[in-house]
Amino acid sequence: MNFPNDVKYTKTHEWVRFEDETTARIGITDYAQDQLGDLVFVNLPAEGDQLVCGDAFADVESVKAVSDVNAPVSGTVDEVNEALLDAPEMMNEAPYDAWFVLVSGITDTDELMEAEEYEAYIETL
């Protein structure tokens, strides 16, 4: 399992990669994709949508289940990675490259974990 240091993590298995203090990309973690199994569909928000910290903003469907993806930050969707719609397998193959949205104007963030903390948290599950 891969836990890169350049992103922060949530308890609900999203990652956040800050580009500056108020801009970040969001995706799902290696653990999330491993638990879900092969991903087959993703629903993404639209550009300009408002994300609210802790609320679902996207969902992913695997061969096993459909899961919500929660917003780790509050802010505005600036860019959507539409490539995921046609190639959801990118989330399995390279979860930390397969970003969902680029969010700007971040006003609030969830409790985020560093890589070691998240790895320790996974051990307890």
Added chain:
Amino acid sequence: MKLIFEKSIPGRHTDFLPALDVPEVSEDFARRIEPLRLPELSEVQIDRHYTELAGRTRGVNGGFYPLGSCTMKYNPALNERVASLPGFTDIHPLQDDADVQGCLEVMKKTEEYLAEITGMDAVSLQPAAGAHGEFTGLLLIRAYHRSRGDEGRTKIIVPDSAHGTNPASAVMAGFEVVNIPSDAQGYVDLAALKAAVGPDTAGLMLTNPNTVGLFDPNIEEITRIVHEAGGLNYYDGANLNAVMGIVRPGDMGFDVVHVNLHKTFSTPHGGGGPGSGPSGCKAFLAPFLPGLRVTDEDGTLHSGKADNSIGDMRSFRGNFLVIVKALAYILSIGREGVKETAENAVLNANYMMRRLSDVFDMAYDSTCMHEFVMTLERLKDETGVSALDFAKALTDCGIHPPTMYFPLIVHEALMVEPTETEPKETLDAAVEIFRKVMEEAYEKPEEMHLKPLTTVIRRPDEVKAARKPVVRYDYPGSV
């Protein structure tokens, strides 16, 4: 095996169609420019084709089918015999009530029995499936709140152990879903429920016994909390088989229910359907029920709409012949049989669970209801063999796999529901097979990823099947 279209031989005829005995319409009447390209085969070829197809399918008739949460019980042949009586088959939905008194009586009786079994006051037989029944029930809840001018009740509370159809039905009915967690035993977290209810609560949707096969001991408090907040309680009847004749949703504090006739009341389930998911409710919701209601006026049965009906949920009367089968079942097992069915369903599940619990990790360490959930997480950690691999291996042994990866709150879950219709010998044989497959998984874990070896279809590409399903036959040369 070839598709029937691929077997087609141009010009080959069957002779079972009678000669045309109505006048042909004129050439300039709306017609297809090209004739339909239907397969052309002789009767015996068609017969063999479908017999071969039937041989490749898996049903309860072929062997043990412990698909948790689906209640794949054996359906008595008597149901089919009753449903094929011409008085039931040779009718039209637009016939006058006076011509179909017997059929109306079937509907009225079925409604009354289902109301009695669920503790409700009225039932609509119109919904055609379980989720359709849920949707109907939620529309009743919506209509009720609106009728009181209470427009602010926009939220439906659904525990995280619920069937996926619950939140989906709530959203379809225009509600917002509030998800609440289950506690360590899989029961509703009372603190989370109390925190979730409020003046915006339209209702709670609950399955009890829940989706891990446990009866929630706090059920009366749960329904009270929702009622005190002004919401209504919806009972998902998916697991009614475990409690019917023993305890009634209406007595637990529920206001609306749906019943899956294709689970609990032994009508065909799966590809052979169609299904039927009647919606029941307490008297105060009856004026909103959909479809035609049957009433008795001086011994004559009449059909009419309810006063504030939400409308039609389906054409005409629902899946009428399915309703006939359910009534045949209820009448043939009788009042005591209803209760005995639930008792044996629970007994069979507990028997299997106990006989497996020394080798398999049970998700919950308590007496179960009609189904139990195992977690294969330890097997996966130690050998890499997943619940999917295990399920695939069972198909090599003639057992339809249990439900996999559900409920979502249990990792590497296998959910086993033997049902009351399986004799002890079948359960004992299945227990031996489960144990043998577990042994094999530890001895040769790498071979488990290749299973099944003997079935018609081994491991379909699930990703491709989900993303690019081929559901249409393209004739050679067609665009």
